[in-house]
Amino acid sequence: MIIENFKGLDRPLINTISDNLKKEFGQKTIKLSIDAGFTCPNRDGNKGVGGCIFCSESGSGDMASSGDNIAEVIDKQIEILSEKWPNAKYIAYFQSHTNTYAPVSILRKKYYEALSDPRISGLAIATRPDCIGDDVIDLLSELNKRTFLWVELGLQTIHPPSSEFINRCYDLDVYEEAAQKLHHSGIKFVTHLILGLPGESREDMVESVRYVCQSGVWGIKLHLLNITKNSRLAATHSDYMPFDSVDDYVQFVCDLLEIIPSDIVIHRMTADAPRKTLISPPWSYKKRSILNGIYHELSRRGSFQGCKSN
Numbered sequence: 361m362i363i364e365n366f367k368g369l370d371r372p373l374i375n376t377i378s379d380n381l382k383k384e385f386g387q388k389t390i391k392l393s394i395d396a397g398f399t400c401p402n403r404d405g406n407k408g409v410g411g412c413i414f415c416s417e418s419g420s421g422d423m424a425s426s427g428d429n430i431a432e433v434i435d436k437q438i439e440i441l442s443e444k445w446p447n448a449k450y451i452a453y454f455q456s457h458t459n460t461y462a463p464v465s466i467l468r469k470k471y472y473e474a475l476s477d478p479r480i481s482g483l484a485i486a487t488r489p490d491c492i493g494d495d496v497i498d499l500l501s502e503l504n505k506r507t508f509l510w511v512e513l514g515l516q517t518i519h520p521p522s523s524e525f526i527n528r529c530y531d532l533d534v535y536e537e538a539a540q541k542l543h544h545s546g547i548k549f550v551t552h553l554i555l556g557l558p559g560e561s562r563e564d565m566v567e568s569v570r571y572v573c574q575s576g577v578w579g580i581k582l583h584l585l586n587i588t589k590n591s592r593l594a595a596t597h598s599d600y601m602p603f604d605s606v607d608d609y610v611q612f613v614c615d616l617l618e619i620i621p622s623d624i625v626i627h628r629m630t631a632d633a634p635r636k637t638l639i640s641p642p643w644s645y646k647k648r649s650i651l652n653g654i655y656h657e658l659s660r661r662g663s664f665q666g667c668k669s670n
């Protein structure tokens with residue numbers, strides 16, 4: 361992803377994950393998307409069935425390589441990525457489905473299998489807040505001592521009508537409890553929010569962002585709602601446009617960045633559903649244009665992340 365160069369400025373416009381990883385590891389560091397064979401309690405009937413309505417068949421891990429053997433999955437991903445970035449370091453990103461939804465002995469085996477590869481410099485683990493019991497916290501704390509670790513929580517919205525609409529199947533206090541546990545254990549975590557859910561106003565989304573920023577997060581992911589083929593949302597909202605245009609979306613993301621404190625790491629500002637599965641918005645695959653548009657707009661405004669966060 362080439363972002364136009366805004367580095368001559370006095371300060372970074374956005375506190376990005378790529379800059380953070382480069383500072384931490386001294387060189388380009390890339391996430392390897394792994395489908396480690398987990399499922400999700402929102403699919404198997406434990407918490408719900410059918411999954412969140414925006415979730416793809418791959419459990420929101422469309423770029424992930426899958427397999428029971430983590431070493432092979434890592435090899436496969438590095439083979440794909442090393443052509444473009446031959447000298448990169450790597451984070452093993454357990455992305456698809458719910459990556460703490462298994463007995464701790466199985467989790468331990470999979471995470472350590474990834475860490476045993478000398479090319480892996482850290483772990484990122486995506487999960488649900490209702491799958492972080494005390495035994496999982498103990499394991500994460502252990503990993504946190506020996507590697508660069510972060511956990512990702514799919515919250516998407518703080519508003520109950522929206523969480524019901526998306527079939528998230530847990531309440532906000534469950535997030536609050538998990539966030540506190542992770543924060544008190546010194547484990548970095550990143551919260552996902554979706555921008556453009558049907559029925560949500562701009563003010564609703566601003567409220568979600570403000571709430572998350574005060575929940576102890578290390579990072580935040582802002583996902584543009586994508587309607588993708590084979591998701592449940594596609595059956596009912598295939599024509600739905602979450603934002604009128606790229607510019608409309610860019611303007612709103614800049615408004616949000618201005619209120620997000622500058623110490624919170626921005627992991628995502630748009631979406632990246634593969635073009636072949638994308639239904640709406642049709643311009644969403646233009647990731648580079650969207651990201652460049654965000655940098656240009658902040659620059660045009662003379663603003664930056666956190667400039668209105670107090």
Ligand code: SF4
Binds near residue numbers: 402410411415416419
């Ligand atoms: S919790 Fe995550 S993996 Fe499970 S259905 Fe929702 S988005 Fe998909």
